[in-house]
Amino acid sequence: MSSSTNAQMPTEGILIEGLTKRYGKGDTAVDALKGVDMYVAPGEVVGLIGPSGSGKSTLLKCLGAVIEPTSGRMTLGHDVIYDNAWKISDLRALRRDRIGFVFQAPYLIPFLDVTDNVALLPMLAGVSNRESRERALELLEALDVAHRAAAMPSQLSGGEQQRVSIARALVSRPPVILADEPTAPLDSERALSVIRILHEMAHRFQTAVIVVTHDEKIIPTFKRMYHIRDGRTHEEVGEGLAIGAATNA
Amino acid sequence: MINLAGRDILHDGPKFALTGLGLGLLIGVTLSMAGVYRGMIADGRALLDNSGAELWVVQQETLGPYAEPSSLYDDAYRSVLTVPGVAQAANVTYLTMQVRSNGNDVRAMVVGVAPGPAGTPGWPPYLVAGRQVTRSHYEAVADIATGFRIGDRIGIRRHEYTVVGLTRRMVSSGGDPMVFIPLKDAQDAQFLKDNDAILQGRRRTAENPAFNRAGSPAVLDAVIASQSVSRSVNAVLVTLEPGHSPDNVASTIERWKRFTVYTRAQMEAILVGKLIATAAKQIGMFLVILAIVSAAIVAFIIYTMTLGKIREIAVLKLIGTKNRTIAGMIMQQALALGVIGFVVGKIAATFWAPFFPKYVLLMPRDSLIGFFVVMVICVLASLIAIRAALRVDPAEAIGG
Ligand SMILES: Nc1ncnc2c1ncn2[C@@H]1O[C@H](COP(=O)(O)OP(=O)(O)OP(=O)(O)O)[C@@H](O)[C@H]1O
Numbered sequence: 001m002s003s004s005t006n007a008q009m010p011t012e013g014i015l016i017e018g019l020t021k022r023y024g025k026g027d028t029a030v031d032a033l034k035g036v037d038m039y040v041a042p043g044e045v046v047g048l049i050g051p052s053g054s055g056k057s058t059l060l061k062c063l064g065a066v067i068e069p070t071s072g073r074m075t076l077g078h079d080v081i082y083d084n085a086w087k088i089s090d091l092r093a094l095r096r097d098r099i100g101f102v103f104q105a106p107y108l109i110p111f112l113d114v115t116d117n118v119a120l121l122p123m124l125a126g127v128s129n130r131e132s133r134e135r136a137l138e139l140l141e142a143l144d145v146a147h148r149a150a151a152m153p154s155q156l157s158g159g160e161q162q163r164v165s166i167a168r169a170l171v172s173r174p175p176v177i178l179a180d181e182p183t184a185p186l187d188s189e190r191a192l193s194v195i196r197i198l199h200e201m202a203h204r205f206q207t208a209v210i211v212v213t214h215d216e217k218i219i220p221t222f223k224r225m226y227h228i229r230d231g232r233t234h235e236e237v238g239e240g241l242a243i244g245a246a247t248n249a
Numbered sequence: 250m251i252n253l254a255g256r257d258i259l260h261d262g263p264k265f266a267l268t269g270l271g272l273g274l275l276i277g278v279t280l281s282m283a284g285v286y287r288g289m290i291a292d293g294r295a296l297l298d299n300s301g302a303e304l305w306v307v308q309q310e311t312l313g314p315y316a317e318p319s320s321l322y323d324d325a326y327r328s329v330l331t332v333p334g335v336a337q338a339a340n341v342t343y344l345t346m347q348v349r350s351n352g353n354d355v356r357a358m359v360v361g362v363a364p365g366p367a368g369t370p371g372w373p374p375y376l377v378a379g380r381q382v383t384r385s386h387y388e389a390v391a392d393i394a395t396g397f398r399i400g401d402r403i404g405i406r407r408h409e410y411t412v413v414g415l416t417r418r419m420v421s422s423g424g425d426p427m428v429f430i431p432l433k434d435a436q437d438a439q440f441l442k443d444n445d446a447i448l449q450g451r452r453r454t455a456e457n458p459a460f461n462r463a464g465s466p467a468v469l470d471a472v473i474a475s476q477s478v479s480r481s482v483n484a485v486l487v488t489l490e491p492g493h494s495p496d497n498v499a500s501t502i503e504r505w506k507r508f509t510v511y512t513r514a515q516m517e518a519i520l521v522g523k524l525i526a527t528a529a530k531q532i533g534m535f536l537v538i539l540a541i542v543s544a545a546i547v548a549f550i551i552y553t554m555t556l557g558k559i560r561e562i563a564v565l566k567l568i569g570t571k572n573r574t575i576a577g578m579i580m581q582q583a584l585a586l587g588v589i590g591f592v593v594g595k596i597a598a599t600f601w602a603p604f605f606p607k608y609v610l611l612m613p614r615d616s617l618i619g620f621f622v623v624m625v626i627c628v629l630a631s632l633i634a635i636r637a638a639l640r641v642d643p644a645e646a647i648g649g
Pocket residue numbers: 023024030031032050051052053054055056057058059649
């Protein structure tokens with residue numbers, strides 16, 4: 001599939017059309033995004049690669065509704081969330097309910113145990129503690145860290161922490177997951193394990209996943225990639241290599 | 250929803266507890282300062298209550314006998330007794346001085362009380378041990394805070410006294426414990442000159458031709474006798490017959506007898522308003538500084554704790570935590586710190602109050618006010634941290 005500007009096209013997942021972002025004003029203005037087109041289908045994991053300073057993080061921040069784009073259009077599921085202006089008033093709720101974030105560092109809350117780190121999101125959305133924790137445990141199970149459910153984040157290995165942060169990103173069953181260099185601090189085995197988990201979860205929960213990465217080892221795992229250069233995206237077909245049997249991080 | 254503040258506190262338990270302990274000791278000092286002030290007022294009231302007087306007759310135009318020196322002839326009480334409404338009138342002397350015992354000095358207020366039946370104003374109203382002074386010379390009743398025991402020999406000026414009774418909470422407005430001795434002895438102690446001075450005085454009088462006239466030797470003897478008799482007291486303590494208003498009796502005495510007379514209310518106003526006013530302001534200044542220091546410490550601690558969590562706060566915001574929840578978390582921690590500090594402070598102040606040399610009175614009302622002040626300070630102090638937290642950009646969690 002090529003990037004499309006057809007707004008009428010029925011979409012699930014993520015559709016970005018002609019998105020621009022200019023930081024600052026006047027002489028010092030930086031055009032970080034100059035017209036980005038992108039589509040990610042539900043259940044698909046798409047790589048976003050490009051040199052440093054090319055606008056990858058900027059794109060994730062726009063999509064994650066933490067900075068406002070300058071122009072263009074973004075559609076999540078059936079809702080246009082941005083069309084030259086925000087189309088949704090409660091961006092906080094949008095982030096909480098419909099977008100999962102995975103960062104380079106796991107950024108778990110150090111004073112909450114593993115279960116509550118994951119359960120916090122549904123709790124914030126008003127789900128009961130019991131039900132929130134049940135959902136959390138289910139995901140921890142799926143991510144193979146349930147045996148560490150009562151541990152504090154500081155007691156986990158880097159790979160375990162990253163899997164917990166993926167569980168946190170998934171717990172609200174968001175249609176979208178944005179991951180910014182999620183494998184950067186991990187060795188290649190653990191990095192591959194994390195990417196495999198993202199593929200599995202995307203498939204299982206029909207989540208559209210964007211993974212920003214520099215990591216040469218994981219780039220071959222994407223079936224489809226967007227290369228971002230000079231503020232513009234170029235779609236590329238990847239190798240889509242299957243990742244071998246479960247490797248525990 | 251789980252309590253984020255509580256979880257954070259539990260996670261950082263020892264650090265939080267130590268911080269609370271430090272703050273608590275500071276609050277304890279503050280409460281003790283207030284207690285010292287209350288103790289001074291209570292000492293003043295005890296002084297007035299325990300004197301048993303309803304009116305104080307003092308030297309004209311003075312604020313005596315506690316706030317200013319006052320001197321009356323010791324027959325003044327006789328004329329006071331003639332005023333209608335006066336039930337009892339008793340001489341009294343007060344002199345703050347060093348009292349010796351076994352080579353130790355104790356600073357005490359020596360009270361000379363007139364002999365009389367039980368209930369005569371001036372006498373200690375109750376004893377915790379021993380008996381009242383019964384002989385007219387060289388017996389003493391001491392406040393237990395002097396450290397004297399029954400049977401101790403104590404030295405006041407040139408004479409030795411035997412402690413026959415002990416009382417308690419009998420202190421001067423300065424907090425010095427009292428020692429009661431018979432009036433005559435006290436007059437000697439206060440007004441008596443040493444032997445050399447007496448001899449020199451006699452010699453000087455004898456050399457004065459006006460007193461030492463040939464042919465009338467009785468004049469010299471009379472003059473010397475009149476010089477060596479101490480005839481002053483500091484005040485006359487008066488009790489009233491039932492049904493007489495203190496104000497009326499006081500103004501009658503003032504009109505007829507050319508003394509200044511104070512009622513209980515006026516005396517209390519002098520003690521609290523004049524005698525300990527400077528000390529009270531001193532303590533008030535301390536309280537203000539301690540409050541500011543506590544506020545600065547709480548603000549600093551909460552601010553540092555919050556800055557240490559900027560990353561987590563950015564993540565919390567990114568995943569959709571409301572500002573209210575984050576502000577609540579910080580404020581709850583500040584309040585928790587305040588509560589821990591207050592409890593520690595209250596316990597500390599109660600624990601160390603008895604070790605103060607002067608009376609420290611911890612009033613529940615002061616504690617309650619202190620508690621609310623601590624809470625308000627904590628809320629205000631947390632505002633700086635909350636402002637910093639609310640300014641955290643959720644985009645920071647995503648990073649570059
Ligand atoms: N807050 C900002 N204000 C001004 N310019 C910014 C801001 N954030 C990013 N930029 C600029 O926008 C451009 C894109 O930055 P961005 O962080 O999106 O790059 P990136 O592709 O994520 O780089 P990297 O791979 O190093 O993380 C860069 O030139 C950067 O200097």
